[in-house]
Amino acid sequence: MATMTVCFTLDSDKDRDLIRWMDNLPKRKRSEAIREALHIHLGQGGVTLGDVYQAIKELERKLDAGMVMVTPSEPISDDQNEPSEAAAALDALGL
Numbered sequence: 001m002a003t004m005t006v007c008f009t010l011d012s013d014k015d016r017d018l019i020r021w022m023d024n025l026p027k028r029k030r031s032e033a034i035r036e037a038l039h040i041h042l043g044q045g046g047v048t049l050g051d052v053y054q055a056i057k058e059l060e061r062k063l064d065a066g067m068v069m070v071t072p073s074e075p076i077s078d079d080q081n082e083p084s085e086a087a088a089a090l091d092a093l094g095l
Helices: 016-023 027-041 049-065 084-093
Strands: none
Touching: 027 084
């Protein structure tokens, strides 16, 4: 297996959130976390923060046009969990 090393710089002001996130990662897990974040960004990791944002904006547009009432076809139960891919993506964001 060939490996490739990629170097990049972070600005201490503009990238403060990224620096804080990386500082909180175990040193031997940083590359793995960065690869996971890049895969998610490329759309290979399921739901992204951008997807959530777009869904919220679409809901705003619908609500601005008038209230929308929807009755669920199935009862909503407390045991319905978020998809594991979404949970992993949120965990990777460090929220």
